[in-house]
Amino acid sequence: MGDDLAGLQAQMGRGMSITLYGIAKSRASRCMWMLAEAGVPYTHVPVSPKDAATDPRIAALNPNGRVPVLTEGELALFESFAINLHIAKRHGGALGPRTAEEDSLAVMWSLWAATELEPDAHQVLWHTLTLPPEQQEAAVREGAIKRLHRPLGAVSAALAKGGGWLMGGRFTVADLNAACAVFYLRGAPELLAAFPAVQEWYGRCTAREGFRQMLRLRGNA
Ligand SMILES: N[C@@H](CCC(=O)N[C@@H](CS)C(=O)NCC(=O)O)C(=O)O
Incomplete structure (x- = not known):
């Protein structure tokens, strides 16, 4: 832009x-x-x-x-x-795009987070933390975890190429939106641990004061 x-x-x-x-x-x-x-x-x-x-x-x-x-x-x-x-x-x-190319990348990562990551991550959340234990289905959770290996591998590759951030070599809305979908994986720490670069990036995103502030508004949950 x-x-x-x-x-x-x-x-x-x-x-x-x-x-x-x-x-x-x-x-x-x-x-x-x-x-x-x-x-x-x-x-x-x-x-x-x-x-x-x-x-x-x-x-x-x-x-x-x-x-x-x-x-x-x-x-x-x-x-x-x-x-x-x-x-x-x-x-x-x-935090926003600095060029038309970055604008396209920010949209790409946001649509990717909404379509490739969020639906299965949401299933993991529901079948670990949200639903009452008697309604949680291990098969649904495990299926979602299996499918998430591909998009989490994609984040790993992008972080390796992009110097630890998804675009522009700095924290941007692309990281923030993608990290919001990863937030749904808080019931499956073993999944993130299998992707050390993603875990480390997610740690840096969520260590930010803006995230901590949001978490306080949620009552730290
Ligand atoms: N894709 C939408 C989803 C919005 C959504 O599902 N919001 C939920 C709360 S997190 C809601 O309002 N649910 C009420 C309902 O579906 O009746 C977004 O990302 O904003």
């Missing part, structure tokens, strides 16, 4: 207030992490996922009836990773 375009976007974003809908124990936490990294003040409207489909404020902003939703001026956005890309581009400085 050229300096002119980035400057114009920053100018457009200045002065417009941001509101984030969704409790910290939902995918809104991803946006809380991003907003903390960018140092952007915002109003928080804590809508629980169980109320999202019937909350008229959400219905007016997200036809899917889900959180998170972020508004900035007239703009209403749903999809946690897309929200983070927006925050990074408009307010994130070096």
